[in-house]
Amino acid sequence: MEIRTLPLDKTACYDAMRAHDSRFDGRFFCGVSSTGIYCRPICRVKLPQEKNCSFFPSAAAAEAAGYRPCLRCRPELAPGLAPADSFARIARSAARIIETECLADQKIVDLAEMLGITDRHLRRIFLSEYGVSPVQFLQTRRLLLAKSLLTDTSLPVTEVAMTAGFGSIRRFNDLFQKRYRLAPSRLRKETESGLRVADSLTFTLAYRPPYAWNELLSFLRDRAIPGVESVTAEAYRRTAAIRKGDTVHKGWISVSPAPRRDALTATLSMSLLPVLPQALARIRHLFDLDSDPAAVQEKLSSMAALSPHLPVAGIRVPGSFDAFEMATRAVLGQQVTVKAARTLATRLAASFGEKVETPFAELCCTFPLPERVCGLEPVADHLGPLGVIGARARSIQALAQGISSGSITLSPHADAAQEMAKLLKLPGFGPWTVQYVAMRALGWPDAFPDTDYGVKKALATLPEGKRRELPKTWSPWRSYATISLWNLLSTTKE
Template sequence: MTELTIPRDQGVWRDTERCYRAVTARDSRFDGQFIMAVRTTGIYCRPSCPAVTPKSANVTFYPTSAAAQAGGYRACRRCLPDAVPGSPEWNVRADLAARAMRLISDGAVEREGVPGLARQLGYSERQLGRVLTSELGAGPLALARAHRAHSARLLIEMSELPLTDVAFAAGFASVRQFNDTIREVFATTPSHLRAAAAKARRRAGSAEAEAGNTGARLTLRLPYRPPFDSDGLLRFFAARAVPGVENITTESGRITGYGRTLRLPHGAGTAWLSPADGHFRCALRLSDVRDLSSAVARIRRLLDLDADPEGVRHVLSADPALAPVVEEVPGIRAPGAVDGAELVTRAMLGQQISVAAARTAAGKLTAELGGTLPWPGECTLTTLFPTPEAIAERGREVLRGPRRRIDAIITVADALASGKADVHIGRDPGDLRAELLALPGIGPWTADYALMRVLGSPDILLSGDLVLRNGAAALGITDLTEHALAWRPWRTYAGMYLWHAADRGASA
């Protein structure tokens, strides 16, 4: 029997034979890689849909749910094709289409329209529309419409907001547009979706959403592709957790959850995240429900939930030096970030000092200059990380250390506050790296670390990192730069394994 491998190249949905083989296998590893639409039913599904496999002659494949919707298909109510991990293709690719998808998932079109999306990407609206239609089968408006529909379904099913409020919170221009879209995409009405969700919650004996004057609370399931090394990821966050901004929960000495505050486009939020079988449980609290989709997108990037662990394993386990540690820790993830300016600031604070010392410095800065949450009573998550504006204005009063280092942090904060430096998920990696390197106090390590965590770039090797080099030496790797060429396009994940190897060697 020929082994069924996960497709990894761009435009895989165009290879209909390979996609159909994936559908007949009903392998959930392919969910999010492409969409299957069935012409005889007018429905689109995830590849692992448990329904009867249609004949190949009746199937069309699309790269996104938006493209399927533009083709006149509606979402399957059995397999819920939008409720799967996102395509890892957007992590691997750094082209215009991938960068646009990241910004659309963050709600850029709802906040700034297509002109704002095009401006952030550095293209004209016409160029952007042409590229997205060619690459993804749908233009920016259709992609944003699909994104709004998914956000609306979450609010319908997971909150008690009036449906009129749901419409505007999800980004629709009118209630009529909201109703029409829900009917077209899900083949039902908003009220029927809510009634079905309420019935399911009653059967489960729980209601996991509420809204009030202290913000909306929602509990979501954020799926990922197994395996997932949640222990390693949570330890990474715990070691760097800034008091007030972040916190962890433990049980019998094991980290069971991670929480942090969020500075979102329309207000503040908090998220508590705990691993479960095939998903993370996410308890959100938002001061403005319009930030739901942005919060979810940022948390997914923070936890690297859309990664392709099978693709990483396939490449890295082929290296005899790295294979043992890949076998030891399956499903390792690369930690992301929820805010570009925060990540750059924290990376600069941590230069040439220990992780613990960097955490202390960030904690002091936050205690003095951080923002407060709009609701009282949170005993552990209380503070928003300081804005670049606050650091530029008052950072000298708080920061300690060499004057040159303080001057660099203040200069970078001023550049971030003024827009001279713009660190967001839609940036071209090469352009962003050059922009960061032009700022004082930012060298190759800091710039590459920002690309790795803010953009989620999967092929960044921090070859100058001492701990990473110690890990390489522990595995018998001498010429790291040359050796790492065989790890492309997954050198970021290889670096995580080298960090693990260094920790293992230190504790041995």
Template sequence: MNDTALDFERCYRAVSTRDARFDGQFFTAVRTTGIYCRPSCPAITPKRANVSFLPTAAAAQQAGYRACRRCLPDAAPGSPHWNTRADLAARAMRLIGDGVLERGGVQGLAAGLGYSPRQLTRVLTAELGAGPLALARAHRAHTARLLIQTTAMPISDVAFAAGFASIRQFNDTVREVFGVSPTVLRTEARRRGAEPDTAAGTLTLRLPFRPPLDRAWLGWFLAAHTVPGLEGWADGVYTRALRTPHGHALVRLTLLDDHVRAELALRDMRDLAPTVARVRHLLDLDADPVGIDEALTAVRPGLTPGIRVPGSADGAELLLRTMIGQQISVPAAATHTARLVAALGERVEGAVLFPEPAVVAERGAEVLTGPGRRVAAVLGAAQAVASGALVLHAGRTAAELRRDLLALPGVGPWTADYVTMRLLADPDILLGTDLIVRRGAELLGIDLAETAAWSPWRSYLSMHLWRVALGARVPALSDSKVQVQ
């Protein structure tokens, strides 16, 4: 899909064929019904003269359209454009997904991106059809629907948990966006057989993605990098605790054929949207695997379809864990990190949170072992994050983040690239100095000095090469469909 303007003919073809690959990439607004849908909506295809296509649900709501209660367009997978694009609008959308607007308002969002609120509003309105406030409203409406339909929370509690300032504002927004009252939304969900979570603060959600999904690769990656005491992996289920804006969340994820089952125990329901966004980012659920696979296999046929580039649960944690693991094996890195977590991590409800950067900077020397320069580098990075000298969030550009990472003592190109790739979900970073990537390239006969043809998907190429190189000795990956020359 075009990044700057929606092509009417291509959009209409996707709607006519109910192509689910485009769900979340644009929305169909039908003038005669006043409703907006996802492209795969099972309803009768509207006439060409009656439809327009909009880039965001917020734009549709801003134009006065109600969300279709049949296809639930707000529940579509997120747009992959926010990862493939590096412009201001895309970076803003990544931060909005993490709840920055709800916590800091337009001023906080603009400050995080280095722009004035007026500039930011002008750019988002021009690019996305809606300004920051309209985008925030759409996120609140989505969170409200999830809480209404999947929990037994009193409606009044749902209003404030979803971020609304008053019950009246909540009721008005739900009616405008969904065309019915909150009570009717809940009643409809019960009629469809949706069972609410009864435990206080818990939710069970179906997280959609665009198929295919290489579960073998994603499962191996999560299992191989699991840190005892911080994370768990057993029988295809990944568990961990996440630090969230208003507290913490306990997360249990199960990779299934057509969705990810996410069981969330939230300390504060206001953290629902950012927690879901972080889980989706961790598993790269908003990718467009068909488009990526088509581009990569055009250069090298036979690659395993549906591979993902795992993201991160927390930027500071990603950086410090990566630095701890430099020049040692993955199991050894897990052992060192587990020791740090056991000594300095924050214990919450039977789980442990990765220690805050300030705690690592102050007390990490008591726990970390190994070469003195590496320990000093980890402590220095933790201090940089704790002091604000190093900013780690998804709204940064890859070039700026990589520059700042390389300025840290003990951080080389591989670490900077790896952290940038996973923190920003940047699709076009080749880990060309990685030994396993190089081995995979040798097996496939790929010249890493000539990779322009793989752009903008070189991060996915890196994962494919890792998979190929590891496939010979990892049973879970031995069924790889890649044809080795």
């Protein structure tokens, strides 16, 4: 099978390796012929000779060429890539689905159908973007997730294999031995990994620095739903309810900065193990860990015309852990304050969410799933007593019905333009709400709610012509510009 082995300039890649430049982390991987091992650009082992280096666009391409992952820099921890052009977006949408679901019960043909393309076209654009076929990429993602579980947890090997999406322990052992030339149990013995407490799992999730953690945490703090979410000076915590088949797995997560590393530490309750790939993908999306801050900073440089404090280095767009929850809160926030919307969302969770046990006194319930809201008939009679007006109650139920039926997909791997068009047809979903949902649930980097009061206020000091033209220069990163404008107003107010 064809493998694209050298998509980047070899000299430039080697220079990035020599500098341990974190901006290139996850953009390419280096295979070293003298050791048979592949590394991230930031690896701190002795720099190999340039003649021994080959460069690959993905970890899967390096493994397909016969290289084993470095046990020191751990390629499974490298950040991903945000979508850019249309072909790249389709390929990366496919990669997101693979990373999220591990396709335990699906085939590549099913994946192509989900994306609305043929499996032949999927293989072609996937090869162009990642240097390997979707099947090879899937195998590598499963192996790297298993490697992370073996290194960072004390889970039995059989449970590791099942969690990573392998149908059998024999298949897992055979592929692990073939790719990494050692048995899974040996990897656990050869790494210095402390055992985790029985009721939780902890992972390291890398990002490209800089990272404006305080700004993102402040945004989440203002919108946190008591009982469901909790934000302290150092951590974001929340409950979780993730459906897999007919079962809803409930639990909790806690996320905080990793000391002295360009990464976040994510701890999850053991109850979320059956949906671990989905939970980790949601955390990555919520904290926008695949962002390219250098590209964003360069494009938003003209924001300095508004304030010397702009653009903020490492600004991130807060995504969503629960897309229905976030979109519902957006509807509740129409024409009311952030605080008022938060109050309504709190009442909704307390009334129709489910109780869940957590080690945190402030977290006690999950946000209601779409199926629960679909069953509230007539919906206005159920939500009205909570203070939700009839029109918004019907908007929330229409959204719940769309998500439950599968006619609406609020996910970073969905086609943003198509889903935005569907949302606009729902009752009560105007341009502002749709742009906001696209920004946070769909992960659309170029959303721009130009009718937003805060956006208009932040641009008010500019001449009329400049107000129209300046935002165009921020594309395709206008979601980041929007967050920056809101942060600017919040800082000015303080």
